[in-house]
Structure formats: structure tokens, C-alpha cells
Amino acid sequence: QVQLVQSGGGVVQPGRSLRLSCAASGFTFRNFGMHWVRQAPGMGLEWLAVISGDGSKESFADSVKGRFTLSRDNSKNTVYLEMNSLRHDDTAVYYCAKGAIGSTDSWGQGTLVTISS
């Protein structure tokens, strides 16, 4: 069965960087795009970014464009979200999700990122 196991969350100061990881199993990882979505405390879901199966295409929400980068290592079945210049409003639970045609059908457990001085 599909599993997405996330790691890398924690508390970080404003302006610093953090990298989240999402390790996949149970499917042919290189064949699927991978998404990142977050939910700030008390707020709704916010789509952040997607990277294509081969890593050649990426797209970002305006709120993180230029600050967050995506990468994936298909030999390790892992996708990464590198978050730079972090701000207080980046505090959220971050989810990775497996892309499907017209949806995201499997999700990681979520990892909490807290931006605090």
C-alpha cells in the first residue's frame, strides 16, 4: 500500500531555513508528481507546490515562490521541500501528497513547522 512518511519539521527562527522530507513507498515513485500542502493553525488548506515525476517541472503558489524550492531523488523515493527566509506566517502543518490525474490521492502524516524567535 502507498505510504508517505514525512520528517524534518520543528521550531526555527524567522529568516532561517528548514528542509522537509517525504519518503514514499508502495508505488512507482518516479511516475508520479508530488505535492506539498500546508494548514496554518485555525486556517484552511493551502496548496503550495508540485514537482513532476522526473523532477523537470515545478510550480509554486505565490506565497512561497522564490523562498521555497522542491527537489526529488527518485533513487531514494524521496521528495524534499526546502524552505528559506521563513516567516511567522509559514507556521503550519505541512503535508506531502502523491499526485494523481485530477487529484492527490495519498497523503503523508503531516509535520509541524513553527517559526518562532
Added chain:
Amino acid sequence: DIVMTQSPDSLAVSLGERATIKCKSSQSILYSSDNKNYLTWYQKKAGQPPKLLIYWASTREFGVSDRFSGSGSGTDFTLTISSLRAEDAAVYYCQQHYSTPFTFGPGTKLEIK
């Protein structure tokens, strides 16, 4: 960017009754090449990741109860939950997968009376 809106913001429905949630996109999300609406519904409970319910506006994800159904086309969509059960209490989100950024609606909180 495509803006997604949902109504109502919240609703309370009795056990066994039906709940109806609306979602509207700021432009059509019907993809002409495959005649599919790129509208997805998720269920979100506190402390859990979102759960995919419906994709292509009306296709139920494998394993999802047939009490959940989706309808609509173009810009207007509906999620219907019939014969409500206590475990259906959650926040429901629509999302468009037509064009990036793949925006979500603000969510509708469903409470069980």
C-alpha cells in the same frame, strides 16, 4: 489564479439526514480535451491528513462510502452526504486541479446534531 468559494461556511445536520455543500470556481474547470471537471473533494479531520473523497467532480475514490456523491460541471459543484453518521463530522474542502496554483476552497465545517 482560480478562486474557489464554498457555501455554507458551516452546517449542522441530524444523524441520518442529508448534507449538501456547494463549491464554486471563478472560472470553468471543465477541461475540453477530456470533458472532465478537475474538481476534487476532501474530508479533513483534526490531527489527520486530508482524505480524498471525490475526483473529476463526481468519481468516488476507491473505498469511499457511496453515501458521498459529487455533482456539477463548469463552475458550480456540489458534495452530498446522505444518511449522515457521527463519523462524517469534519471540514470538507473542494480543490481545483485545472491549473496551478491548485487552489482550495475555504472549507465547510459539518457538525452532527
